[in-house]
Amino acid sequence: MGTRDGRRDARRQSVRAHLHRWVESSGAQLLVVDPSDDGGALAEAMAGRGVHVTWVGSTLDGLVEFGRTDPHAVVVSPGAPGIPAEEFVDVIRQHGSPYVIAGTRDGDDAGADGVGPLMLAGASAVAVRPYAPQHLWDLLTHAPRSLSEHARLEFGPIALDATAYSVRVDGQRIADLPLKEFELLRALLLAAPGVVTDDELRDALWGTDGKRPGGNTIAMHVTRLRARLGTAADVRRIRGRGYSLTVG
Structure with missing residues (x-):
């Protein structure tokens, strides 16, 4: 039984790997900068829509991945460590026109510690954590770079x-x-x-x-x-x- 289960798991992982390779090479790119990693749930859900998700925990890592992936859109949490989130948004917008989405917890205000500074820096929308794949997909379809x-x-x-x-x-x-x-x-x-x-x-x-x-x-x-x-x-x-x- 253990061997059969192992083979089934291996096949399942192989299919998932195939789908993720497909979207990574030919799908749209979404960069998420947020220290509260969801364990890959968003990546799994968006892969079926042809969107590859790169998730990093800091704005410094976000700068590296922004240069590597040239994403269609970027979700950034106001509380991400590294350089201030609004400074991160300002920097990436100097190197392109990504569609920026401010990530926030339900109930966060728009003050100095919320999404207000991100909106002033150039964010165009707000998404509430945990990020809902359908909501993000709806936002991405309105991004400047066509999907x-x-x-x-x-x-x-x-x-x-x-x-x-x-x-x-x-x-x-x-x-x-x-x-x-x-x-x-x-x-x-x-x-x-x-x-x-x-x-x-x-x-x-x-x-x-x-x-x-x-x-x-x-x-x-x-x-x-x-x-x-x-x-x-x-x-x-x-x-x-x-x-x-x-x-x-």
């Missing part, structure tokens, strides 16, 4: 645009998918024609925290997605492994 090139996925006749929330088959837009089916299709497209495990789909659709549904719920969404795609593609169930999107 459209990273939000588009194509495989065979299927083209998905996460920014426009659209799916086209053979160039024709189909009716908007419910959110879970849209995220399911995106997760399958990211790995196509490879296999995505049930656990990986749970991560993509429901995140890594809290109660997550079982295999029957995933199967229900897969069945509905199959019906919407018709003959353009098939979502194959590979017993003991997961699901794979195939065309032709």
Whole structure:
């Protein structure tokens, strides 16, 4: 049993590593400067949306990673150690036009120790910790640097645009998918024609925290997605492994 569990964990880690390599090399870049690391939960959730998250604990590390990753957007906590957060924002804005989001705890005021100085330094929005992936995604879609090139996925006749929330088959837009089916299709497209495990789909659709549904719920969404795609593609169930999107 232990050997089987070890192999399953290894496969799961391999799929996750594949997805993270994909978004790191071709996805949009989000830099988070905040000493309260969330253990990778945000990175897992954003990877399914084609956004690679680099999380550092200080503004000094933030400067290094800003130069290395050239991020589309930067989330910075007012309390991050190193140089003052507002000075950090001023410096990075001298070297580009990143979309800056001030990170704050619920209930923080906008005074000298809050987000006020960051807004004056050039932050354009505020996000409350713990950072919600959907909220950050909504903010990123309004950033000056378009996410459209990273939000588009194509495989065979299927083209998905996460920014426009659209799916086209053979160039024709189909009716908007419910959110879970849209995220399911995106997760399958990211790995196509490879296999995505049930656990990986749970991560993509429901995140890594809290109660997550079982295999029957995933199967229900897969069945509905199959019906919407018709003959353009098939979502194959590979017993003991997961699901794979195939065309032709």
